[in-house]
Amino acid sequence: MKKGVSIILLLILLWGVVAALSEMPFGKAKLEVAGHYTDYGKEDTGAANIVTSVVLGYRGFDTLGEVTVLFLACIGLAVVLSTLKKQGCGARQTPSLILNTGFRFLFPLILLFGTYVFMHGHLSPGGGFQGGAVIASGFVLMYLSVPKIKRLNHFVSTLFESVGGLIFLVIGLIGLKLGSQYFLNNFLPNGEFNTLLSAGIIPVIYIAIGFKVGSELSKIIDVLLEESE
Amino acid sequence: MIIIVSVLIIIMLAAAVAACIFKDLLSATIASCMVSLIAAVLFFFLQAPDVAMAEASIGAALVTAVFVIAIRRTRRYEE
Amino acid sequence: MNEIMNLNPVLLIAVPIGLAMLVPILGLMSSKIVKWVPVVGFLFNSVVSLAVLPRVLNQPIIVKIAGFAPPFGINLVAGPVGMFLAALIAVSGFLVAVYSLDYIHEGAAEKYHILFLLLLSGATGVVLTGDIFNLFVFFEILCISSYALVAYLGNRSGIEAAVKYLIQGAIGSSLLLIGIGLLYGQFGTLNMADLAQNITSFSEPSVFVPMILMVTGLGIEAAIFPLNAWLPDAHSSAPSSISAVLSGIAIEVGLYAVIRVVFTICHVTGSFFVFLVAIAVVTVLIGEMSAFGQKNIKRMLAYSSIGQIGLILFAFSLATEFGVSGGLFQMLSHTLGKVLLFLSAGYMIYRTGSMEISSFEGVGKKMPWTALFFTIGTLSIIGLPPFAGFSSKFLIIKAALAKGDLLYILLMGIVLLGTVIEGTYFFRVVQVIYFKESNNKTEPEGPPVSGLISMSVFAILVVLIGLFPNAILKILTTAASELLNNLEYIRSVLG
Numbered sequence: 001m002k003k004g005v006s007i008i009l010l011l012i013l014l015w016g017v018v019a020a021l022s023e024m025p026f027g028k029a030k031l032e033v034a035g036h037y038t039d040y041g042k043e044d045t046g047a048a049n050i051v052t053s054v055v056l057g058y059r060g061f062d063t064l065g066e067v068t069v070l071f072l073a074c075i076g077l078a079v080v081l082s083t084l085k086k087q088g089c090g091a092r093q094t095p096s097l098i099l100n101t102g103f104r105f106l107f108p109l110i111l112l113f114g115t116y117v118f119m120h121g122h123l124s125p126g127g128g129f130q131g132g133a134v135i136a137s138g139f140v141l142m143y144l145s146v147p148k149i150k151r152l153n154h155f156v157s158t159l160f161e162s163v164g165g166l167i168f169l170v171i172g173l174i175g176l177k178l179g180s181q182y183f184l185n186n187f188l189p190n191g192e193f194n195t196l197l198s199a200g201i202i203p204v205i206y207i208a209i210g211f212k213v214g215s216e217l218s219k220i221i222d223v224l225l226e227e228s229e
Numbered sequence: 230m231i232i233i234v235s236v237l238i239i240i241m242l243a244a245a246v247a248a249c250i251f252k253d254l255l256s257a258t259i260a261s262c263m264v265s266l267i268a269a270v271l272f273f274f275l276q277a278p279d280v281a282m283a284e285a286s287i288g289a290a291l292v293t294a295v296f297v298i299a300i301r302r303t304r305r306y307e308e
Numbered sequence: 309m310n311e312i313m314n315l316n317p318v319l320l321i322a323v324p325i326g327l328a329m330l331v332p333i334l335g336l337m338s339s340k341i342v343k344w345v346p347v348v349g350f351l352f353n354s355v356v357s358l359a360v361l362p363r364v365l366n367q368p369i370i371v372k373i374a375g376f377a378p379p380f381g382i383n384l385v386a387g388p389v390g391m392f393l394a395a396l397i398a399v400s401g402f403l404v405a406v407y408s409l410d411y412i413h414e415g416a417a418e419k420y421h422i423l424f425l426l427l428l429s430g431a432t433g434v435v436l437t438g439d440i441f442n443l444f445v446f447f448e449i450l451c452i453s454s455y456a457l458v459a460y461l462g463n464r465s466g467i468e469a470a471v472k473y474l475i476q477g478a479i480g481s482s483l484l485l486i487g488i489g490l491l492y493g494q495f496g497t498l499n500m501a502d503l504a505q506n507i508t509s510f511s512e513p514s515v516f517v518p519m520i521l522m523v524t525g526l527g528i529e530a531a532i533f534p535l536n537a538w539l540p541d542a543h544s545s546a547p548s549s550i551s552a553v554l555s556g557i558a559i560e561v562g563l564y565a566v567i568r569v570v571f572t573i574c575h576v577t578g579s580f581f582v583f584l585v586a587i588a589v590v591t592v593l594i595g596e597m598s599a600f601g602q603k604n605i606k607r608m609l610a611y612s613s614i615g616q617i618g619l620i621l622f623a624f625s626l627a628t629e630f631g632v633s634g635g636l637f638q639m640l641s642h643t644l645g646k647v648l649l650f651l652s653a654g655y656m657i658y659r660t661g662s663m664e665i666s667s668f669e670g671v672g673k674k675m676p677w678t679a680l681f682f683t684i685g686t687l688s689i690i691g692l693p694p695f696a697g698f699s700s701k702f703l704i705i706k707a708a709l710a711k712g713d714l715l716y717i718l719l720m721g722i723v724l725l726g727t728v729i730e731g732t733y734f735f736r737v738v739q740v741i742y743f744k745e746s747n748n749k750t751e752p753e754g755p756p757v758s759g760l761i762s763m764s765v766f767a768i769l770v771v772l773i774g775l776f777p778n779a780i781l782k783i784l785t786t787a788a789s790e791l792l793n794n795l796e797y798i799r800s801v802l803g
Binding site: 013024036071 | 379420422
């Protein structure tokens, strides 16, 4: 009975979703907003990567929200885990030679790649979030391979987190005061298209986000590991 | 091209099903990591490199790490 | 004064978020100043929102973020509804922050203040935004900070309640996101006014199903009847100051989002409202009847919130000007009354060391002020004159009668039955507080000054609004016309 009812409900839902999907114009340039982004994205924001021009230009306020969500997730995790009692679990295996050597070789490269990704967010694919996540995955590798880990410096990571977020916000507020009086307004010159120093405030914000996301994601892994040690 | 993509999709589906039925949670985690990795490759083929990068680093690396740590803290085998 | 009136409403969101990010740095320097940060932040928000509120009554302020015109960029719509709720959030946030100065002294206090700031800035974002995806982002901020705050005390029941809340909330967020995605795919825009312009009829399945998905997803946060399983646990295991904010603000913000989707975006008419009214009546009955059997004071208050949400939804579903302004008024009086109840209950629990209602025997003599504030909150929630709850309930009854339909009058009767049940269990608590002699001889002392100040301001507000409802009514009727007339909304945003 219960199963029957839920299957019927799911079928009704599926029918509606299919109806909605069939209304969507796949492969046609009907989407007005997206069309505007691809046509005018370059002039409006000065970023060569259209995705970045949407993420930090047109919808920069959403990105501020996403950055806050990540900050919040990190704080929330720390709140929940700090209340739990520490409990022991199985001993760690000592990492193998391959892992150790690979780590030494790859770790600097991963950090460099992550930095490249977030610095060139306005030119090539990627950006602050992706670059930060790449850096954090480098730290995951570090935790796997170094047996007696020197922990992440919480002072520094807290500083990066807060300062990164604050830079984003302060840039937004400066935009409110300067020029055309809009929050997150691009008040820096757009510069020469498709060079590192272009697209106004976008690279500055992406560097701040890159540091922030990198330190936050690494801190999440660090806090989780600390509790399980 | 289409052959590569279809092979990838088949592997991805197999990994997804495997992640559901494995009783060993560590293997299930690795299988779900594989789903993310192939999804990243497929995103790249669909000309969405930004999404591919996020999917590869978050879906394949960080989420797997979080799951592995959680398994270490709890139990490895599902009853 | 003029300077403040012309401030940009985006500051109401940006300043608390900025302060929240500043807290870790301040915490490294000194742990004493951290607890003043939310007070400062919400004092700023209260001043700004109250100063801007008269300005938006004539003409809503459209804030274009980064200077892109509405369908392309994100915009905030500081209309009468948004500013009214933002002011309510800011004022209650400020008073609860004052209360927390002395109330929060255990646990990771620094993180508490960050989460509190972000919870309310998320709520402000939801009520001010004019973009459906932006609403989702702020909704996530609101939800995630409430999950963490429910688990703040770290006891077993807290963690369990937080996990329950987290799972249901995550399902709700996914449904909301699917709904938004389906709408975006069809209409190619995320702006609420633009969506409303493109949606011609809500009854086509391609619009109806996304709407249902969104209403369900938001309804979980709003705790409308079949989706309210998480609420009593979550609200009763958080610290009292947080229970107050969750019960008084978070669920109402969820309900606001439901109303925004139903009224503005999809512009629902006719039979769907009958369905909503039915749901609302069931919510009232379920909430009040469950509250009746509770022995734990916080669970009782939490269940009573479900009943109140049902009442607010009932008022909105009448879809008349009286009904909607009555619903908004009920939101106001519920926020003030329920926050006051939770705050005063917080110190009664703290001093007696138990959440059982029976342990409050004799509190009326030992903590006269707290007991008085609790009683004022009780009387307002039940809806007795001259408190705020009376005016709002009276407006709702008037709206239901003005509908002229026998069905609505009958349903109103059932809702009033819920109010009678509410009166019974609240008076039972008041009776225990005042008229039962306590057995134990320990002398509980009264709450500290910060708690007394914040509770007394709430009590004064409840009485003042009850005595002079007409001052508020002008704002409410303007707000109601914004919700009911979506063409006006579209015109003001898209120009």
